[in-house]
Amino acid sequence: MSERNNERLSVFKTYKLYVGGKFPRSESGRVYEVTDSKGKWLANAPQSSRKDARDAVVAARKAFGGWSGATAYNRGQILYRVAEMLEGRKAQFAREVADAEGLSKSRAAEQVDAAIDRWVWYAGWTDKIAQVVGGGNPVAGPYFNLSSPEPTGVVTVLAPQESSFLGLVSVLAPVIATGNTAIVVASEKAPLPALSLGEVLATSDVPGGVVNVLSGRTAEIATPLAAHQDVNAIDLAGADDVLAKELEIAAADNLKRVLRPQPVDDWSATPGTDRMTAFLETKTVWHPTGSLGASGSAY
Template identity: 75%
Template sequence: MTAAQGTRLGVLKTYKLYIGGKFPRSESGRVYEVTTAASAAGAAGPDGWPANAPLASRKDARDAVVAARKAFGGWSGATAYNRGQVLYRVAEMLEGRREQFAAEVAAAEGLARDEALARTDAAIDRWVWYAGWSDKVAQIAGSANPVAGPYFNLSTPEPTGVVAVLAPQRCSLLGLVSVLAPVLVTGNTAVVVASREAPLPALSLAEVLATSDVPGGVVNVLSGDTGELARPLAAHQDVDAVDLAGAEGELARELEELAAGNLKRVVRGDGEEDWGAEPGTGRLLAFVETKTVWHPMGF
């Protein structure tokens, strides 16, 4: 028998986590089977089990926070123009792997090829859109304030710090880009918890980030059980903010309570977001602080 006669078995890919610019296995050594939307619905077929994904542990989450904190100084200290160029390079690389991402989106979300390509294109376009805001955020979030005295009084946006991002569960790539890109463009670093059922676009995005100009640790990608990973991140004293796009109901309420331990900023969705709608500047400004500086005039 030869491969041409259809007897060859495919080699399943086993993905790894992305922490600090490297690809470690889960600290626990656990993995889980990623299934397609068709197999999850009960349809049988050879492509119903496309890959294995790492099942990250609490220790992996803590390691990711350490890496994100270490990278924060360099990323937040880069010029806005430089951050924009770095993020635009990511969009270029996404474009080069467009067919791969479309195939992963189609399998994860049960879409036809054309619809998956359209969503992939929308995700790439959205990444470009956010990258373009890098040197413009200060124009809409900053101001020169009138004061009664011989001083300049200027307010400027500053990044919040390390942001835990729970990726949307049912929009594997466009939803992920919609929550991750605005965190990065304003100078924050991120720990991403990928969709539990559709992690492959996030894990493939990690491969893109590793070969782009994004410094190691700026984005860290975990996959596994959302609740298991989100709880230690929400309670972590070195995490400054959390986006709960991928958490709903009782889990979201529990995470909000845990986040109150160090007064984290929290963005909570309602589980019904239309990720294909125009994004606006809401998430772009969600994780920035305002710094006000007084400077004497005439000296």
């Protein structure tokens, strides 16, 4: 009997989009090569088409009612569960971040730890942000006047190009923590951590459609999303100045909320509440006091 050959072929990972809780290939069947910082091939990533973008909008809109209608406390529990699952896959994400950003193993591990901590941080804010940005307003008359925040709706998020995981979490988590649903356009040159995040979300308690992850050419995917009439807002974190201007013009057609690109030197810095309040609307309720009755009206 001949001696067994210990050499074997590697089983390469197939990366797919994450849309509506499922893992489709790009509708066009296209892929593009993803390489590390030294030009070494890592994987073929799906190259999303306009049809993929439209499908993601449909999925996000369908999921919005249930997600925005969940209690803030429940959303916090669900987001914390995602952090638990990320903790169990730290080694995989550290490897992908190291390859994507040309970092040492220890530095990549620090980035992943910071991303998980950031996710926990936003999970803790879900049932507190209303107390910070809402409240009672002084009015002249026998009324209570109360303001409370509500989610904007479907938000397109252009993930940062240079920070493949920590930056991604920093722009995605606040969007869904406040009850919005999201369409993520992953970093064009480093999409693998974002696509792997889709796998974590699929096996967590986050309902399908709440987060949808697309990879490919940022401008090609973002342009139809910026013009889509059923997208309510867009975060341009991953757009350069030229693309950002084009997308702002397209977004104006249905008065989308637009968060313009802002220079970020260190994504690990404490983020504050700005990205949570960016995609919240304020509902004002008037309620009579005293002998005028118990009924109220909202405007």
